[in-house]
Amino acid sequence: MKLDETTKNMLVAEAYEAQKAAYVPYSNFSVGAALLAKNGTVYRGCNIENASYSPTNCAERTAFFKAVSEGVTEFEAIAVVGNKKGEKGGFCAPCGVCRQVMAEFCDPDEFLIILGAGDKTSVYALKDMLPLGFTNENLKSS
Numbered sequence: 001m002k003l004d005e006t007t008k009n010m011l012v013a014e015a016y017e018a019q020k021a022a023y024v025p026y027s028n029f030s031v032g033a034a035l036l037a038k039n040g041t042v043y044r045g046c047n048i049e050n051a052s053y054s055p056t057n058c059a060e061r062t063a064f065f066k067a068v069s070e071g072v073t074e075f076e077a078i079a080v081v082g083n084k085k086g087e088k089g090g091f092c093a094p095c096g097v098c099r100q101v102m103a104e105f106c107d108p109d110e111f112l113i114i115l116g117a118g119d120k121t122s123v124y125a126l127k128d129m130l131p132l133g134f135t136n137e138n139l140k141s142s
Protein backbone atom coordinates (compact mmCIF):
# COMPACT_ATOMS: atom_id res chain seq x y z
CA MET A 1 0.00 0.00 0.00
CA LYS A 2 1.21 3.50 -0.79
CA LEU A 3 0.68 5.83 2.15
CA ASP A 4 -0.11 9.46 1.34
CA GLU A 5 1.52 12.25 3.35
CA THR A 6 -1.77 13.36 4.96
CA THR A 7 -2.54 9.87 6.28
CA LYS A 8 1.02 9.43 7.48
CA ASN A 9 1.02 12.76 9.34
CA MET A 10 -2.44 12.08 10.79
CA LEU A 11 -1.27 8.71 12.17
CA VAL A 12 1.86 10.19 13.74
CA ALA A 13 -0.27 12.94 15.35
CA GLU A 14 -2.65 10.26 16.68
CA ALA A 15 0.32 8.31 18.05
CA TYR A 16 1.49 11.42 19.93
CA GLU A 17 -2.03 11.79 21.39
CA ALA A 18 -1.99 8.12 22.42
CA GLN A 19 1.41 8.57 24.06
CA LYS A 20 -0.12 10.99 26.60
CA ALA A 21 -1.91 8.08 28.30
CA ALA A 22 1.22 5.93 28.68
CA TYR A 23 1.40 4.38 32.17
CA VAL A 24 5.15 4.20 32.75
CA PRO A 25 6.08 4.60 36.44
CA TYR A 26 9.03 2.18 36.10
CA SER A 27 10.79 3.02 32.83
CA ASN A 28 9.56 6.60 32.36
CA PHE A 29 9.63 5.71 28.64
CA SER A 30 6.30 6.67 27.03
CA VAL A 31 5.18 5.07 23.80
CA GLY A 32 2.17 5.86 21.64
CA ALA A 33 0.80 3.96 18.67
CA ALA A 34 -1.95 4.62 16.14
CA LEU A 35 -3.17 1.65 14.12
CA LEU A 36 -5.10 2.28 10.91
CA ALA A 37 -7.63 -0.46 10.10
CA LYS A 38 -8.70 -1.14 6.52
CA ASN A 39 -12.20 0.08 7.48
CA GLY A 40 -10.67 3.52 8.21
CA THR A 41 -10.85 3.35 12.02
CA VAL A 42 -7.77 4.43 13.96
CA TYR A 43 -7.01 2.55 17.19
CA ARG A 44 -4.76 4.32 19.68
CA GLY A 45 -2.52 2.42 22.09
CA CYS A 46 -0.05 3.28 24.82
CA ASN A 47 2.36 1.19 26.89
CA ILE A 48 1.03 0.02 30.24
CA GLU A 49 3.59 -1.08 32.81
CA ASN A 50 3.25 -3.18 35.95
CA ALA A 51 5.05 -3.48 39.31
CA SER A 52 5.73 -7.10 38.37
CA TYR A 53 7.35 -5.85 35.11
CA SER A 54 6.60 -8.81 32.82
CA PRO A 55 2.84 -8.07 32.45
CA THR A 56 3.82 -4.79 30.76
CA ASN A 57 2.04 -4.30 27.45
CA CYS A 58 3.62 -2.30 24.63
CA ALA A 59 1.75 0.52 22.90
CA GLU A 60 1.60 -1.37 19.61
CA ARG A 61 0.02 -4.46 21.15
CA THR A 62 -2.45 -2.35 23.10
CA ALA A 63 -3.63 -0.86 19.79
CA PHE A 64 -3.83 -4.27 18.07
CA PHE A 65 -5.66 -5.92 20.96
CA LYS A 66 -8.16 -3.07 21.19
CA ALA A 67 -8.98 -3.53 17.50
CA VAL A 68 -9.06 -7.33 17.48
CA SER A 69 -11.21 -7.38 20.63
CA GLU A 70 -13.76 -5.36 18.68
CA GLY A 71 -13.72 -7.79 15.76
CA VAL A 72 -11.42 -5.73 13.51
CA THR A 73 -8.56 -7.79 12.08
CA GLU A 74 -7.50 -6.10 8.84
CA PHE A 75 -4.94 -3.33 8.95
CA GLU A 76 -3.07 -0.89 6.70
CA ALA A 77 -0.42 0.74 8.87
CA ILE A 78 0.72 1.67 12.37
CA ALA A 79 2.54 4.79 13.56
CA VAL A 80 4.78 4.55 16.64
CA VAL A 81 6.41 7.29 18.71
CA GLY A 82 8.38 6.87 21.93
CA ASN A 83 10.77 8.71 24.20
CA LYS A 84 11.81 9.19 27.80
CA LYS A 85 9.47 11.63 29.54
CA GLY A 86 10.71 15.18 29.09
CA GLU A 87 13.19 14.22 26.35
CA LYS A 88 12.92 14.39 22.57
CA GLY A 89 14.27 10.97 21.65
CA GLY A 90 14.66 9.35 18.25
CA PHE A 91 12.72 6.68 16.40
CA CYS A 92 11.18 3.97 18.59
CA ALA A 93 11.19 0.69 16.71
CA PRO A 94 8.63 -1.96 17.74
CA CYS A 95 10.01 -4.79 19.88
CA GLY A 96 10.17 -8.36 18.58
CA VAL A 97 7.00 -9.44 20.36
CA CYS A 98 5.00 -6.63 18.75
CA ARG A 99 6.43 -7.46 15.32
CA GLN A 100 5.24 -11.04 15.86
CA VAL A 101 1.72 -9.82 16.73
CA MET A 102 1.72 -7.68 13.58
CA ALA A 103 2.72 -10.76 11.55
CA GLU A 104 -0.33 -12.62 12.88
CA PHE A 105 -2.75 -10.18 11.27
CA CYS A 106 -0.92 -8.26 8.56
CA ASP A 107 0.41 -8.95 5.08
CA PRO A 108 4.20 -8.60 5.41
CA ASP A 109 4.49 -7.00 1.95
CA GLU A 110 1.67 -4.50 2.47
CA PHE A 111 1.54 -3.50 6.14
CA LEU A 112 3.52 -0.34 6.89
CA ILE A 113 5.23 0.71 10.12
CA ILE A 114 5.71 4.46 10.44
CA LEU A 115 8.26 5.64 12.97
CA GLY A 116 7.88 9.24 14.07
CA ALA A 117 10.21 11.55 16.00
CA GLY A 118 9.25 15.21 15.96
CA ASP A 119 8.91 16.21 12.32
CA LYS A 120 10.84 13.19 11.06
CA THR A 121 9.25 9.97 9.84
CA SER A 122 10.60 6.73 8.49
CA VAL A 123 8.43 4.05 6.88
CA TYR A 124 9.08 0.29 6.69
CA ALA A 125 7.19 -2.68 5.31
CA LEU A 126 6.58 -5.40 7.91
CA LYS A 127 8.60 -7.88 5.84
CA ASP A 128 11.70 -5.72 6.37
CA MET A 129 11.13 -5.52 10.14
CA LEU A 130 10.45 -9.23 10.57
CA PRO A 131 12.22 -11.18 7.85
CA LEU A 132 11.60 -14.95 7.81
CA GLY A 133 8.95 -14.64 10.52
CA PHE A 134 7.05 -17.62 11.93
CA THR A 135 3.40 -17.44 10.89
CA ASN A 136 0.31 -19.62 10.47
CA GLU A 137 1.81 -20.66 7.09
CA ASN A 138 4.39 -22.69 9.03
CA LEU A 139 1.65 -24.63 10.80
CA LYS A 140 0.07 -25.91 7.57
CA SER A 141 0.92 -29.48 6.54
CA SER A 142 3.37 -29.73 3.67
Ligand SMILES: O=c1ccn([C@H]2C[C@H](O)[C@@H](CO)O2)c(=O)[nH]1
Binds near residue numbers: 048058082093094095
Ligand atom coordinates in the same frame (compact mmCIF):
# COMPACT_ATOMS: atom_id res chain seq x y z
O1 LIG B 1 8.23 -0.28 20.64
C1 LIG B 1 8.14 -0.25 21.88
C2 LIG B 1 9.27 -0.33 22.71
C3 LIG B 1 9.06 -0.26 24.08
N1 LIG B 1 7.81 -0.12 24.58
C4 LIG B 1 7.61 0.03 26.04
C5 LIG B 1 7.71 -1.18 26.90
C6 LIG B 1 8.08 -0.57 28.25
O2 LIG B 1 6.92 -0.07 28.89
C7 LIG B 1 8.92 0.65 27.86
C8 LIG B 1 10.42 0.44 28.01
O3 LIG B 1 10.80 -0.73 27.36
O4 LIG B 1 8.60 0.93 26.52
C9 LIG B 1 6.70 -0.04 23.78
O5 LIG B 1 5.58 0.15 24.22
N2 LIG B 1 6.91 -0.14 22.45
Ligand SMILES: [Zn+2]
Binds near residue numbers: 058059061094099
Ligand atom coordinates in the same frame (compact mmCIF):
# COMPACT_ATOMS: atom_id res chain seq x y z
ZN1 LIG C 1 6.50 -4.38 21.85
